[in-house]
Amino acid sequence: MSEAVRYERVGDVAVLAVNNPPVNALGHAVRAGLQEGIERAEKEGARAVLIYGEGRTFPAGADIREFGKPPQPPHLPELCNRIESSPLLVVSSIHGTALGGGLEVALSTHYRIAVPSAKVGLPEVHLGILPGAGGTQRLPRVAGTEKAIEMITTGRHVGAKEALEAGIIDRIEDGDPREIGLAYANELLEQGAPRRPVSEMPAPAPADFDAIYNATLKKGRGQLSPAVAVRAVQAASELPFDEGLRRERELFMELMNSDQREGLIHAFFAERAVGKLPELEGVSPRPVNKLGVIGGGTMGAGIATAALLSGLPVVLLEMSDEAAQAAKARIAGNLQGALKRGKISQEQFEQLTEKALTLTTSYDDLADVDLVIEAVFEDMDVKKKVFAQLDAVCKPGAVLASNTSYLNIDEIAATTSRPQDVIGLHFFSPAHVMKLLEIVVGDKTAPDVVATGFALGKRLGKVSVRAGVCDGFIGNRILATYRTAADHMILDGATPYQIDEALEAFGFAMGPFAVSDLAGLDIGWAVRKRKRAEGMDPRARDSTYADKLCEAGHFGQKTGKGFYDYSDGPRNRKPNPEVMPLIEADRAAQGITPREFTDEEIVRRYMAAMVNEAAKVVGEGIARRPLDVDVTLLYGYGFPRYRGGPMKWADMQGLPGLLADIQEWAKEDDYFWQPAPLLEQLVAEGKTFDDLNKEKS
Numbered sequence: 001m002s003e004a005v006r007y008e009r010v011g012d013v014a015v016l017a018v019n020n021p022p023v024n025a026l027g028h029a030v031r032a033g034l035q036e037g038i039e040r041a042e043k044e045g046a047r048a049v050l051i052y053g054e055g056r057t058f059p060a061g062a063d064i065r066e067f068g069k070p071p072q073p074p075h076l077p078e079l080c081n082r083i084e085s086s087p088l089l090v091v092s093s094i095h096g097t098a099l100g101g102g103l104e105v106a107l108s109t110h111y112r113i114a115v116p117s118a119k120v121g122l123p124e125v126h127l128g129i130l131p132g133a134g135g136t137q138r139l140p141r142v143a144g145t146e147k148a149i150e151m152i153t154t155g156r157h158v159g160a161k162e163a164l165e166a167g168i169i170d171r172i173e174d175g176d177p178r179e180i181g182l183a184y185a186n187e188l189l190e191q192g193a194p195r196r197p198v199s200e201m202p203a204p205a206p207a208d209f210d211a212i213y214n215a216t217l218k219k220g221r222g223q224l225s226p227a228v229a230v231r232a233v234q235a236a237s238e239l240p241f242d243e244g245l246r247r248e249r250e251l252f253m254e255l256m257n258s259d260q261r262e263g264l265i266h267a268f269f270a271e272r273a274v275g276k277l278p279e280l281e282g283v284s285p286r287p288v289n290k291l292g293v294i295g296g297g298t299m300g301a302g303i304a305t306a307a308l309l310s311g312l313p314v315v316l317l318e319m320s321d322e323a324a325q326a327a328k329a330r331i332a333g334n335l336q337g338a339l340k341r342g343k344i345s346q347e348q349f350e351q352l353t354e355k356a357l358t359l360t361t362s363y364d365d366l367a368d369v370d371l372v373i374e375a376v377f378e379d380m381d382v383k384k385k386v387f388a389q390l391d392a393v394c395k396p397g398a399v400l401a402s403n404t405s406y407l408n409i410d411e412i413a414a415t416t417s418r419p420q421d422v423i424g425l426h427f428f429s430p431a432h433v434m435k436l437l438e439i440v441v442g443d444k445t446a447p448d449v450v451a452t453g454f455a456l457g458k459r460l461g462k463v464s465v466r467a468g469v470c471d472g473f474i475g476n477r478i479l480a481t482y483r484t485a486a487d488h489m490i491l492d493g494a495t496p497y498q499i500d501e502a503l504e505a506f507g508f509a510m511g512p513f514a515v516s517d518l519a520g521l522d523i524g525w526a527v528r529k530r531k532r533a534e535g536m537d538p539r540a541r542d543s544t545y546a547d548k549l550c551e552a553g554h555f556g557q558k559t560g561k562g563f564y565d566y567s568d569g570p571r572n573r574k575p576n577p578e579v580m581p582l583i584e585a586d587r588a589a590q591g592i593t594p595r596e597f598t599d600e601e602i603v604r605r606y607m608a609a610m611v612n613e614a615a616k617v618v619g620e621g622i623a624r625r626p627l628d629v630d631v632t633l634l635y636g637y638g639f640p641r642y643r644g645g646p647m648k649w650a651d652m653q654g655l656p657g658l659l660a661d662i663q664e665w666a667k668e669d670d671y672f673w674q675p676a677p678l679l680e681q682l683v684a685e686g687k688t689f690d691d692l693n694k695e696k697s
């Protein structure tokens with residue numbers, strides 16, 4: 001008998017315990033073990049079979065690591081059919097997360113019991129595929145067409161209570177999964193309950209599948225799997241069970257062989273790899289039970305909100321009582337959002353705003369915090385003053401963090417007597433919503449301070465990426481470059497509107513000009529002024545149209561106008577007619593004859609600029625691996641997840657072609673288009689970014 005499935009006979013019941021840590025994924029050994037278990041139970045004359053998972057969960061799905069490798073029998077769809085057609089009564093007992101293939105196995109058993117904390121779901125669409133072991137045929141038969149489509153297209157995890165109401169499980173009972181499962185199986189045997197194969201249940205109700213398909217496609221912004229999954233559920237409603245299964249398989253294979261599947265699975269593993277750092281092995285984080293936040297503006301209030309929601313008490317320091325009250329109002333506003341969405345109760349809301357949050361104007365009140373995050377104005381002198389004060393009052397061992405988005409952490413650390421305790425924790429706005437956290441490690445930052453940053457990120461529900469020190473760290477440095485590529489295309493003949501549309505069609509949540517309008521055009525204006533004051537390289541191309549927009553008082557959404565006019569609301573943007581004349585004036589002043597750009601060229605140049613800068617960021621060690629860049633862009637910059645991230649996209653396009661384009665464009669502008677040495681090296685060695693990920697993981 002296979003190690004991955006333990007067989008045990010308890011009276012009339014054969015118990016099959018899946019044992020494949022950490023999530024009991026249905027890899028080959030588990031599938032073989034379950035099949036052998038069913039056969040043995042039948043041979044040995046058991047009357048019922050119980051399937052459950054040992055450890056933390058019922059199987060959480062197929063083994064994703066096997067994707068792309070030649071599949072080994074028994075295949076999951078056949079195993080599910082084999083389980084369902086067993087002449088014995090088959091019962092599953094669910095705890096943890098029965099997801100994907102796990103739920104499909106459960107739906108192939110005749111009765112399902114679950115503990116109250118169990119969750120079930122078919123999250124395959126998030127991996128670019130659809131449930132491929134009968135899930136699209138069986139779930140609608142038990143839960144109905146509408147519920148099944150909702151669950152399958154969103155991939156949502158559904159709690160036990162809701163699953164019971166939807167008919168997905170038959171009973172909820174607290175206790176050990178093996179014990180409650182055995183009791184249930186024996187009870188069913190005593191009652192003489194019949195076998196109850198879902199495949200024999202009536203076909204689910206029809207629906208307007210074309211309309212649902214189109215709406216789902218639109219919502220997916222280019223992601224195919226949720227829409228294709230609708231077609232599979234349609235087959236459940238319109239075809240006999242066996243034919244429906246065949247249709248499901250065809251659609252499944254189509255998606256399995258798609259680039260989107262490759263991109264999404266890359267994203268799944270990249271997201272889990274970012275926190276695995278050799279420097280953290282065996283290093284314990286420092287305990288954090290109380291947080292300090294300096295500055296209660298949008299960023300500080302967002303950070304405080306995230307901390308409060310994670311259960312951490314916060315001491316927030318502002319310059320005056322009025323400013324402190326304004327900060328409190330911002331935090332309360334953020335928490336109101338959480339209250340409205342049902343994430344916290346009214347009672348918790350009051351506890352968080354009145355008890356867990358302390359407002360102060362005195363640094364002395366930060367004497368006992370374990371970690372303090374500075375979120376004041378982006379100015380080195382201001383930050384240095386803050387850190388000098390923190391150095392004076394904070395207890396030994398407290399972590400001193402800055403939320404700066406581009407300033408030099410080493411320079412900040414050098415003003416304190418404890419540079420080993422200083423780190424950058426770069427949140428993204430709004431900080432209580434955005435998932436990305438850049439953990440910026442200075443020259444002297446101690447490993448346990450880095451570990452503390454990662455532990456805090458996890459506690460706040462963030463995806464944390466390690467970054468080195470440079471202007472803009474990983475994300476904003478790369479952003480500055482691809483944003484510049486967009487500005488160059490504007491000067492040469494493209495419009496902001498064509499660029500936004502081309503990139504939104506590529507899958508970005510928003511094009512770069514719409515993003516600038518959202519963030520506020522004054523931010524970029526300040527950066528340009530700073531860069532010009534510092535002295536720009538004479539070879540760098542510059543333009544004035546965006547400055548002139550700002551001079552006219554147009555800062556984007558917050559003033560009602562920027563690149564777009566928002567007089568009909570933020571969702572109904574229209575081009576601002578003042579923009580093109582400013583651009584045309586710039587072109588005329590620079591003697592540029594505008595030319596046409598295809599959408600394809602726009603995407604290609606924008607992406608090449610992004611990938612080239614990212615390769616420099618990796619080559620210089622600012623990001624450890626290409627996958628760290630991918631996760632940064634996915635979680636902080638609206639990069640379409642189904643493309644896996646810019647480095648995965650580049651690998652799929654082919655690095656030699658991308659380098660050749662950059663070399664070609666360097667003939668027009670050899671200052672901007674300087675190929676990254678790492679990109680040249682990988683092309684010379686015939687390697688991909690993913691090869692580098694593997695070497696460094």
Ligand code: T1G
Binds near residue numbers: 025063135273
């Ligand atoms: N296969 C292989 N490894 C997996 C895995 C899986 N399905 N799920 C998780 N892991 C690894 C993960 O990489 C990590 O490894 C460790 O387990 C802990 O995960 C035919 C086609 C279950 C909710 O999509 O959503 O069934 O990093 O850190 O936060 O239709 O993992 O430690 O080396 O995420 O407690 C459908 C994916 C598959 C579920 C647990 N199932 N997993 O979250 O821990 S497709 C899924 C999750 C399918 C059939 C098909 C979560 C979780 P390492 P973790 P967690």
